[in-house]
Amino acid sequence: MRPFALTYARRPIPEPETSFAYDPEQQLNVLADGTPAVRNHKVLLEAGSTTSTAGSKTHFDD
Numbered sequence: 001m002r003p004f005a006l007t008y009a010r011r012p013i014p015e016p017e018t019s020f021a022y023d024p025e026q027q028l029n030v031l032a033d034g035t036p037a038v039r040n041h042k043v044l045l046e047a048g049s050t051t052s053t054a055g056s057k058t059h060f061d062d
Helices: 005-008 041-047
Strands: 020-023 028-031
Touching: none
Parallel strands: none
Antiparallel strands: 020 028
16 A cells, blocks of 8 residues: 555755855855855846745745
């Protein structure tokens, strides 16, 4: 007998590769050289946004 939950279980979707990372001290996403990612138009066009998903996983009102 197969457990019911395994019928709907899916592998987690991997995080996409990005050219920016979240800096907790500045509380925003930055490029490798330390500049804010939101100021780089090329990054915005490629990524669509630079919004961090950290809060969205725990709060519904983010």
